[in-house]
Amino acid sequence: MTFTIWELLKLLTDVGLVVLIWMVQLVIYPSFCHYEKSGFDRWHRIYMRNITFIVLPLMLGQLLLSGYLLFDSGFAIMNMIDFILVGSMWLSTALFYKPLHEELLKKQFDIPLCDKLTSTNWWRVVVWTVIMLLNII
Template sequence: MQIDHIYMYKLIPDIGLMVLIWLVQLIIYPSFRYYNPNNLKSWHRPYTSRITVVVLPLMLSQIVISIILLLISNWSSYYIIDSLLVLLTWVLTFVIFVPLHQNIDKNQEASASVSQLIKYNWLRTILWSLIALLSIYKTLIVN
């Protein structure tokens, strides 16, 4: 299979994550502010379980395809950058966002955690948008 064909498959998780992160940033996380702490705690667990069913397959497929492209491209600088951007989204997710969501689940500083989710999620919003735009450019314009 040619590298161009594999890259076409990368469009699915890249664009999917970009659309999803904009929904999270503009609608979902801000809506958390409208819950009182007890209602937020009650809603948050089902929300994180349900959103994980959507996010995890996209993130896993994105990183797997990025690594495959990196390896078969003989470590091309473009694919190194792409893989580093994808890896950075994983690091941010597990270092910053998972602990913030855990705070909400435990009802510890929930209001502050929601504010931090909204504030820091701009990093992932920018990264996943950049990854998707680069993927669109590489797949549809360059090739």
């Protein structure tokens, strides 16, 4: 199988996000429940600031490349599915996960909220993994 440069760049962003989301799911989010209340607030603020430098370029690149490939393909069905899935990641991150992180900051520490973050995040793990797999086949 051969890829255009744009398809290869898209695949690289997909792989980057899949690796990142699996690390977040299996290592970072579960670790939230093991902090002391006094140190959690400071660490979580640092985490949110620093993870943005990794997540935002990957997500923005994925969105732009997905949109370009959708347009370039003449709106082929697989590209439409990809674009919708990528859009759902933007919406869920902006409307659900970012506010959940903000709530964790307000409460300064809350184990049920940490558990909710971890359990609901499987949605993003599955969707980003599907996006990557769809772009491999």
